[in-house]
Amino acid sequence: MSKGLSRRSFLRGSMAAGAAIAASTIPGVVSARDDSTQLATLLDISKCIGCEACVEACEEVNGHKYPNPQKPFPKMFPPRVPVADWTDKKDVTDRLTPYNWLYIQRAIVDVNGEETEINIPRRCMHCVNPPCVKLCPFGSAQQQDNGLSRIDPDICMGGAKCKLVCPWKIPERQTGVGMYLDVLPSLAGNGAFYKCDRCYERVAQGELPACIEVCPEDVQTIGPRDEILKEAHTLAKEMNGYIYGKEENGGTNTFYVSPVPFDKLNASVDIGPGMPHLKPVKDTMADANNIAAAMVIAPLAGVAAAAGKFYKLTRTEDVSKGGTQNDKK
Amino acid sequence: MTKNSSHASRIGQKSAKWIYGLTMFFLVLSGFGQMPLYKRYYIADIPGLKWVSDFYITHYLHYLAAIVFLGFISYKITDYLLAFRKTHLITLSGYIRGVWITGIVFSGACLVINNFTGKWFSDSFIIFLDLAHTGFVMLLFITAVYCKISKKKWIMARVG
Ligand code: SF4
Ligand code: SF4
Numbered sequence: 449m450s451k452g453l454s455r456r457s458f459l460r461g462s463m464a465a466g467a468a469i470a471a472s473t474i475p476g477v478v479s480a481r482d483d484s485t486q487l488a489t490l491l492d493i494s495k496c497i498g499c500e501a502c503v504e505a506c507e508e509v510n511g512h513k514y515p516n517p518q519k520p521f522p523k524m525f526p527p528r529v530p531v532a533d534w535t536d537k538k539d540v541t542d543r544l545t546p547y548n549w550l551y552i553q554r555a556i557v558d559v560n561g562e563e564t565e566i567n568i569p570r571r572c573m574h575c576v577n578p579p580c581v582k583l584c585p586f587g588s589a590q591q592q593d594n595g596l597s598r599i600d601p602d603i604c605m606g607g608a609k610c611k612l613v614c615p616w617k618i619p620e621r622q623t624g625v626g627m628y629l630d631v632l633p634s635l636a637g638n639g640a641f642y643k644c645d646r647c648y649e650r651v652a653q654g655e656l657p658a659c660i661e662v663c664p665e666d667v668q669t670i671g672p673r674d675e676i677l678k679e680a681h682t683l684a685k686e687m688n689g690y691i692y693g694k695e696e697n698g699g700t701n702t703f704y705v706s707p708v709p710f711d712k713l714n715a716s717v718d719i720g721p722g723m724p725h726l727k728p729v730k731d732t733m734a735d736a737n738n739i740a741a742a743m744v745i746a747p748l749a750g751v752a753a754a755a756g757k758f759y760k761l762t763r764t765e766d767v768s769k770g771g772t773q774n775d776k777k
Numbered sequence: 778m779t780k781n782s783s784h785a786s787r788i789g790q791k792s793a794k795w796i797y798g799l800t801m802f803f804l805v806l807s808g809f810g811q812m813p814l815y816k817r818y819y820i821a822d823i824p825g826l827k828w829v830s831d832f833y834i835t836h837y838l839h840y841l842a843a844i845v846f847l848g849f850i851s852y853k854i855t856d857y858l859l860a861f862r863k864t865h866l867i868t869l870s871g872y873i874r875g876v877w878i879t880g881i882v883f884s885g886a887c888l889v890i891n892n893f894t895g896k897w898f899s900d901s902f903i904i905f906l907d908l909a910h911t912g913f914v915m916l917l918f919i920t921a922v923y924c925k926i927s928k929k930k931w932i933m934a935r936v937g
């Protein structure tokens with residue numbers, strides 16, 4: 449463990465939690481009410497100096513979870529199935545890869561008439577209703593009660609659905625690992641997907657995620673979502689700034705606060721594979737969820753239609769038999 | 778039954794078959810679309826079928842088809858109970874198909890609930906639901922093919 453990574457606990461007892469909340473202006477110190485409290489992070493990107501200590505800490509703490517693929521990779525059918533191999537590019541830190549779950553995105557923008565570099569630590573947003581988790585057809589991507597989402601590489605088939613449905617295309621594939629090797633390695637699946645899991649083991653033990661712990665500028669704060677959101681609003685007000693991640697994709701557990709509007713940052717940063725955008729994002733799960741109510745109404749309509757038909761039929765038969773005496777109304 | 782009403786009932790049966798067939802077709806098409814296969818296996822390359830590899834479109838379509846399907850089976854069950862129960866029996870293959878459909882509906886309903894914001898079920902139960910939903914579909918498919926080949930009906934007239 450690096451010098452900067454102490455075992456500082458952020459899940460305190462109830463009394464200490466009160467003190468921690470009271471001291472919540474001290475960045476990095478948080479409280480969590482219990483395991484099921486949804487935790488969110490706040491990133492004051494005006495403070496980030498782009499030193500990449502967080503990127504290194506992420507690797508140090510999570511490196512043991514990185515893929516360890518078997519080579520040669522099984523031949524996949526059809527041949528156009530792309531092989532994603534990052535084993536020779538493990539050192540890449542200027543984008544997201546299966547071996548780099550956090551990177552610093554850089555923007556050059558005008559702040560109060562001055563050309564300024566803004567550094568934005570980018571990783572999974574930990575959406576409140578994460579499509580990567582909810583739409584995974586195998587249940588390999590999972591969400592915890594505390595709001596973090598992670599992909600279990602042992603049961604991931606590597607089909608890329610999580611990446612394709614993610615509005616930021618965060619998860620990254622490595623071929624040659626995961627469950628597909630034991631199922632139909634040539635015909636279905638293609639490795640496993642990797643992304644920030646918000647240091648779930650550390651968090652479970654009451655420790656801070658490594659990137660938060662190590663940051664010399666205390667860019668990030670973690671805590672119960674409602675408290676962190678309040679803090680984000682206060683901070684945005686103070687700096688006359690903007691928040692990203694509150695409304696995006698129906699709400700996420702990551703709030704970026706910036707002195708510069710996010711459309712300006714988005715126009716300046718490099719966007720592409722492994723380099724997510726900063727655009728507004730509609731709630732991707734909402735369309736289908738909005739029509740789900742009809743699934744309750746449809747059976748009632750079916751019952752009513754059949755009952756109506758039966759009533760009509762018996763009436764017609766009564767009439768044809770001349771039995772109208774019961775139909776006075 | 779009058780001539781008119783028996784004519785209407787024949788039309789009703791025919792359209793019911795069509796509704797069931799079409800709904801099943803779209804349910805299966807959009808259901809298998811939930812797995813990342815259509816792009817890999819060139820289905821999405823067929824002109825006009827690019828959309829089948831868009832997970833949000835197939836997800837929405839699956840919901841729409843499920844709505845029609847739920848309305849349809851509720852109609853058929855009520856219709857049986859009101860109009861045919863006295864004269865007809867459900868066959869063994871009818872019961873078997875009913876069990877598979879119940880499984881599909883139950884696991885599907887849980888997955889719909891799961892898609893709302895929140896953590897509704899344990900991780901292992903979600904894996905079970907995913908497997909069960911596909912498993913019941915496969916069982917229904919096999920049973921349906923068998924019934925088609927051996928001309929097994931859902932219901933048959935009571936004797937005596
Ligand atoms: S460690 Fe802190 S200051 Fe350095 S790049 Fe990461 S977030 Fe920015
Ligand atoms: S940002 Fe993407 S990968 Fe992260 S939780 Fe949201 S949908 Fe999933």
Ligand code: SF4
Binds near residue numbers: 507571645658659660
């Ligand atoms: S929370 Fe943990 S896994 Fe996620 S970027 Fe930070 S250090 Fe990496």
